Amino acid sequence: MIPIRDTAPCYSRPLATWGLIVVCVIIFVWLQFLPFEVSNPLIARFGMVPLRYSDPSWAEHVGLPFDGYLSFLTSLFLHGNWFHLIINMWFLWIFGDNIEDRMGHLSFLAFYLLCGLIATALQWYFDPRLEIPVVGASGPIAGVLAAYFFLYPLERVVLWVPPIVVHVPAIAFLGLWVIIQLYEATTSILFEGGVAKMAWWAHLGGFIAGFLLYRLFLKKPPDGIKMEDSSSFKI
Template sequence: MIPIRDTAPCYAKPYVTWAIIVVCTSIFIAMKIMPDQLSFSLLQRYGMVPIRYSVLQSGLPFDGYLSFVTNLFLHASWTHLLMNMWFMWIFGDNVEDRMGRLPFLIFYLVCGVFATLLQWYFDPMLDIPVIGASGAIAGVLAAYFFLYPLERVIVFFPPMLFHIPAIAFLGLWIILQLDSATTSIIFENVTIDVAWWAHLGGFVAGSVLYRIFLKSNKNDVI
């Protein structure tokens, strides 16, 4: 099922949502243009490599946990980027509308950091970079889940379009993430190329924290 759009009204221009999409897309294109060796080096430096923080002699320089934030703006492929940015485009504007721009940005980053922490906790010896905005976006999805449960999400399920309540669409999404995450730790020989625990971590963080960031007055902008 591919979400096409939602029906929740948005009353303010979602500048932060747009900015995150532009920044992530610009970084991805820039890294595609640059030489492969330089791109690989940047991924190693700014992606979150769990073993860097789990083993002191991992051979990777300690970066003061900077990559727990910077990894949120890196993506591995066009599919990875487009899927994340599409979900951000559909659901981010409404959550930003309810929070205000600066609180929404802080909320997004906090959810992303917590998502990355949970991925590190469950896979501490991973020696490849964990990258992507999906953990932070999962936090946005959690906020949408609680703020707009009965709004409709229009999804494309070939060959037809369906109107599905947000609570059902996002509920199914989180069930699939939980299934994949538990599979990744129960079956050791399963190849995992998605940070499922980051998705769950972001969703949990968003579920717990979203109320703190809501505007006290619906007319507030910042």
């Protein structure tokens, strides 16, 4: 089940969305050209390693001195492999433009980064002993999905479900996405010894942050005009 596009109209160029995609792609491609002995330490340094902040003595021992939590931000622009990068950028491409349209370029960028920071912090809280870097834009993108969920619940998301293409309401597609994240996150806690393949709590943290914060970043409508969520006038 792969989203192809959405049906929500966009009335401005999503410059911030495009810029985020370009930056993530450039960083990933650049790291691919570096020798492993160079790229791996960079990912460890700029990816968010939870144990680095939970146990400063361990971090100093392995050569990861305290960085003022900078990696909570820089980790949002790193990705583990091509599939990880493509999926994240594809979701940002489909859903980011409409949210940026409703917020404006700078407000959208601030919203995106804030959701990412909260998402990474929640992942650290629930998995403080993890020794490997947490990387990826999934957290802030989850915040974007939350904003889309509430602003465009009845817009259609066009999905490729081999061998057919179907149109489903955004509230159904994104609701299923949330259920999957919640299931995976809780399963990773309930079953000790299980190794989570993804930072599920970062996904949920980003979505929760997006839900709580998106209204604070929406553009104010012109005087005399009341802007409403698309759910109130679109079917």
